[in-house]
Amino acid sequence: MKSSLQQQLIADFLIESFEGLDQFDQDLLGLEQGSADGETLNRIFRAIHSIKGTAGCLGIQRMEKVAHVGENLLSLMREGRLKANKDIISTLLKYADALREMLRNLEQSGTEGTTDHSALIARLQELQGEPSVASTPSPAPSSAPAPAPAAAAIATPETVAPEAVTPPVSTEPNPPPTSAAPTAEEDAAWGFFSDAPAAPAPSAAAAVESAPISATPPTSSAPTVERETTSRGSIADSAIRVDVGHLDKLMNLVGELVLARNQIVQHIRSSRDSAMLPVAQRLNLITTELQEGVMKTRMQPIDNVWAKFPRIVRDVSQELGKVVRLEMEGRNTELDRTIIEAIKDPLTHILRNSIDHGIESPAKRRAAGKSEAGLLYLRAFHEGGQVNIEIMDDGAGVNTARVKEKALQKGLVPPEQIARMSDREACNLIFLPGLSTAEKISNVSGRGVGMDVVKTNIEKIGGSVDVQSEAGQGTTIKIKIPLTLAIIPALTVRSGGERFAIPQVNLLELLRVESGSAENSIENIFDAPVYRLRGKLLPLVFLNRVLSLEPPDPSTLTSLNIVVLQADGRLFGLVVDSVSDTEEIVVKPLGKQLSGLTCFAGATIMGDGQVALILDVMGLAQHAQVAAVERTAVSAKTEEAQTDEQTRRQTLLLFSVGDRPRMAMTLSEAGRLEEIPRAKVERAGRREVVQYRGQILPLIRVAQHLPGGGEDPIADPMHVVVYSEQGRSVGLVVSNIEDIVEDAVRVEHRISRDGIVGSAVVHGRVTDLLDVKGIIREAEPAFFES
Amino acid sequence: MSKTIMTVDDATTMRRMIAFALKPTGHAVVEAPDGRAALDLARSRQVDLVITDVNMPNMGGLELTKELRAIPSYARVPIILLTTESDPEMKNKGRAAGATGWIVKPFNPEQLVAVVSRVLPN
Numbered sequence: 001m002k003s004s005l006q007q008q009l010i011a012d013f014l015i016e017s018f019e020g021l022d023q024f025d026q027d028l029l030g031l032e033q034g035s036a037d038g039e040t041l042n043r044i045f046r047a048i049h050s051i052k053g054t055a056g057c058l059g060i061q062r063m064e065k066v067a068h069v070g071e072n073l074l075s076l077m078r079e080g081r082l083k084a085n086k087d088i089i090s091t092l093l094k095y096a097d098a099l100r101e102m103l104r105n106l107e108q109s110g111t112e113g114t115t116d117h118s119a120l121i122a123r124l125q126e127l128q129g130e131p132s133v134a135s136t137p138s139p140a141p142s143s144a145p146a147p148a149p150a151a152a153a154i155a156t157p158e159t160v161a162p163e164a165v166t167p168p169v170s171t172e173p174n175p176p177p178t179s180a181a182p183t184a185e186e187d188a189a190w191g192f193f194s195d196a197p198a199a200p201a202p203s204a205a206a207a208v209e210s211a212p213i214s215a216t217p218p219t220s221s222a223p224t225v226e227r228e229t230t231s232r233g234s235i236a237d238s239a240i241r242v243d244v245g246h247l248d249k250l251m252n253l254v255g256e257l258v259l260a261r262n263q264i265v266q267h268i269r270s271s272r273d274s275a276m277l278p279v280a281q282r283l284n285l286i287t288t289e290l291q292e293g294v295m296k297t298r299m300q301p302i303d304n305v306w307a308k309f310p311r312i313v314r315d316v317s318q319e320l321g322k323v324v325r326l327e328m329e330g331r332n333t334e335l336d337r338t339i340i341e342a343i344k345d346p347l348t349h350i351l352r353n354s355i356d357h358g359i360e361s362p363a364k365r366r367a368a369g370k371s372e373a374g375l376l377y378l379r380a381f382h383e384g385g386q387v388n389i390e391i392m393d394d395g396a397g398v399n400t401a402r403v404k405e406k407a408l409q410k411g412l413v414p415p416e417q418i419a420r421m422s423d424r425e426a427c428n429l430i431f432l433p434g435l436s437t438a439e440k441i442s443n444v445s446g447r448g449v450g451m452d453v454v455k456t457n458i459e460k461i462g463g464s465v466d467v468q469s470e471a472g473q474g475t476t477i478k479i480k481i482p483l484t485l486a487i488i489p490a491l492t493v494r495s496g497g498e499r500f501a502i503p504q505v506n507l508l509e510l511l512r513v514e515s516g517s518a519e520n521s522i523e524n525i526f527d528a529p530v531y532r533l534r535g536k537l538l539p540l541v542f543l544n545r546v547l548s549l550e551p552p553d554p555s556t557l558t559s560l561n562i563v564v565l566q567a568d569g570r571l572f573g574l575v576v577d578s579v580s581d582t583e584e585i586v587v588k589p590l591g592k593q594l595s596g597l598t599c600f601a602g603a604t605i606m607g608d609g610q611v612a613l614i615l616d617v618m619g620l621a622q623h624a625q626v627a628a629v630e631r632t633a634v635s636a637k638t639e640e641a642q643t644d645e646q647t648r649r650q651t652l653l654l655f656s657v658g659d660r661p662r663m664a665m666t667l668s669e670a671g672r673l674e675e676i677p678r679a680k681v682e683r684a685g686r687r688e689v690v691q692y693r694g695q696i697l698p699l700i701r702v703a704q705h706l707p708g709g710g711e712d713p714i715a716d717p718m719h720v721v722v723y724s725e726q727g728r729s730v731g732l733v734v735s736n737i738e739d740i741v742e743d744a745v746r747v748e749h750r751i752s753r754d755g756i757v758g759s760a761v762v763h764g765r766v767t768d769l770l771d772v773k774g775i776i777r778e779a780e781p782a783f784f785e786s
Numbered sequence: 787m788s789k790t791i792m793t794v795d796d797a798t799t800m801r802r803m804i805a806f807a808l809k810p811t812g813h814a815v816v817e818a819p820d821g822r823a824a825l826d827l828a829r830s831r832q833v834d835l836v837i838t839d840v841n842m843p844n845m846g847g848l849e850l851t852k853e854l855r856a857i858p859s860y861a862r863v864p865i866i867l868l869t870t871e872s873d874p875e876m877k878n879k880g881r882a883a884g885a886t887g888w889i890v891k892p893f894n895p896e897q898l899v900a901v902v903s904r905v906l907p908n
Contacts, residue, residue: 043843046841057800190888190901191887192886193877
């Protein structure tokens with residue numbers, strides 16, 4: 001049995017060695033492409049050298065032996081006696097794979113495994129046999145038995161020394177010990193230099209004899225001083241390795257804190273305890289900062305995945321006889337580690353696919369007037385709280401005619417739909433399960449399973465994939481994924497007396513159909529209810545019917561609330577009883593007993609302490625059997641329709657009120673923006689007023705007219721939006737003016753809640769639009785009277 | 787009296803292993819991942835023995851030895867090189883740099899302790 005210390009040491013060794021080998025791969029590729037510097041060969045050598053040394057001490061003998069052979073070859077290369085060529089690099093890459101395999105075996109079963117690497121070892125020896133063999137440095141002969149590896153001895157002190165590790169390439173005689181290095185005492189394992197201090201009090205003669213040892217600093221110490229000023233803290237000082245489990249736990253705790261914070265803030269706001277308000281606000285702020293901080297520690301650069309790509313591209317393109325140049329931009333773009341894990345396989349698959357199906361053979365490229373080397377370009381960047389990843393190639397593009405034909409042949413899409421399909425829609429057919437257009441099935445990109453799995457996997461983490469392609473010009477695959485999965489913004493809705501949270505990424509728009517027109521606007525097509533939204537049919541799913549909840553009492557039903565959702569290329573309207581606010585929620589996985597339910601993605605605890613289920617929009621769509629491809633078409637057309645009719649570019653003023661989500665009003669409603677010192681506020685009856693441009697300007701505290709009300713602490717000076725009409729003005733007091741943006745306002749719907757006229761998606765976030773006139777009417781009933 | 791030993795190796799596993807092996811000696815152990823960091827550490831606090839790997843990024847063991855020897859307070863501090871049997875020329879280089887001795891990797895804890903107790907008698 002292995003001691004826990006040895007297990008710990010082996011765990012460290014595994015991490016270190018895997019990292020070392022990854023760097024090893026990259027450096028070899030750099031060497032091949034001629035982008036290596038002087039340090040590269042050293043690094044390559046050191047990677048194997050470290051594995052060998054540590055493996056030896058840990059008693060992992062086969063590994064040590066295999067590492068040793070590589071080290072010899074690399075040693076020759078480092079000394080410039082052997083030049084790297086394609087053959088050597090290929091062999092070394094395979095060699096790294098062999099070491100990786102041994103490491104993986106070690107990780108899983110505790111031994112290096114039994115794979116026979118003798119062919120590889122022979123090849124490595126052959127490669128180093130080519131240069132002048134006589135000059136090859138040979139290892140010292142093991143005259144004494146090899147020392148018992150340290151860790152083995154730690155684990156079982158009584159272990160006898162294992163069989164001596166015989167270096168495989170010690171055929172030529174060992175050079176005689178140089179006379180310049182006589183040693184006073186030594187055995188095979190250790191020794192002291194005769195002229196160096198072997199004891200703490202060396203004789204003065206010895207000190208004088210050995211030149212570098214000197215009591216007075218020699219002149220060569222000058223650069224030392226210089227270096228001292230420029231010396232920087234080592235990595236070891238500024239970075240520590242943290243167990244991922246700890247980070248996960250921290251993230252969990254922060255999640256709990258966010259929930260508690262939501263509850264406290266909601267409670268204090270409703271209790272109108274003005275003494276506690278500032279405390280709640282501070283708690284709010286600190287929690288948010290803590291949440292961001294912890295999330296940051298879990299962030300990893302996407303390069304953790306990308307770093308492996310040069311190797312994959314090299315291998316795949318060689319296998320297929322293609323020439324591919326890989327370029328990457330945004331390698332430092334950071335993502336939560338769970339997401340990094342989740343996108344690894346999909347991205348790799350897309351990459352292989354692009355080389356296999358996208359980029360043409362050199363001959364074809366030449367014929368098409370392109371350079372022989374195809375370009376594969378990866379780009380990652382943050383935008384609107386999401387990470388965007390683009391994979392572009394300059395290959396042949398998706399053959400849409402061929403894709404359509406295939407889809408038709410395999411009966412994946414009805415013919416009439418194919419006929420109507422735009423090229424862009426046809427491109428996205430590649431994500432259909434069971435569609436493969438490769439003329440020949442290759443090992444590389446599989447057998448038509450793949451792109452659909454890629455899509456499902458990315459959507460599983462709340463992301464989306466889109467493909468655009470131009471015949472002969474190339475293909476671009478765009479992926480959008482959320483930064484984190486643990487804490488997400490969500491919209492709360494009610495149905496049958498229950499509350500549900502809908503992840504905001506799935507949310508397209510909110511509709512409210514007044515009851516008078518509700519009956520007219522909902523039609524049934526083949527027993528499926530649909531709503532005509534801007535001339536297109538939107539399939540409706542009644543949440544209470546799907547979940548068998550109480551239907552709402554018809555007598556109280558004044559309107560129909562439709563939440564327009566998108567998932568998995570489907571677009572549908574979810575009918576709910578009422579729509580509440582958006583809130584940051586912490587996603588808690590459902591227990592095992594419930595995890596089989598397709599309609600729910602998890603649960604969360606709301607601000608009032610009650611549990612709400614999080615709807616799985618994709619699952620809901622599947623459950624309700626909303627047709628998929630048809631919806632893709634609709635969604636594309638809806639977007640067009642929106643561009644045509646609905647979307648108006650508007651200039652919006654973004655502001656905040658207390659700790660509520662960001663709000664907006666159109667800039668045309670905001671006459672002027674003023675900062676007014678609190679000292680200037682006077683009271684006239686129950687009203688707060690200030691003197692402003694020779695007039696009396698009544699002030700309205702917006703917070704008091706929003707749901708939850710409350711006396712949010714007001715900054716000093718106060719931020720005031722002055723609204724003017726017919727020569728009269730009124731000042732709206734908000735907490736902060738955030739920004740003025742011009743945006744295509746995609747949604748504007750009359751969800752009349754207190755003080756809110758509707759919601760719009762502004763810069764990717766659902767933002768409530770303030771009901772400016774409504775609030776003024778409420779606070780200053782006389783304002784609009786002429 | 788307890789002394790301070792500095793171990794220098796870019797492999798964390800190796801540093802840990804040495805630290806563990808040295809536990810019975812009762813000496814304090816400080817660690818550095820490469821020669822440069824070791825030099826910084828050696829300047830900030832006096833150590834009584836240096837056990838260093840030869841092959842490291844930023845600054846290797848031989849250069850570290852030379853740099854340390856140039857610091858008056860390290861002129862006589864024992865410096866032990868950790869080396870592998872494939873580096874026979876190292877002994878010459880190590881001697882020239884001013885190292886005190888060497889230990890071949892892989893080593894066993896008893897050997898390490900034996901070497902340490904020779905250069906750091908209690």
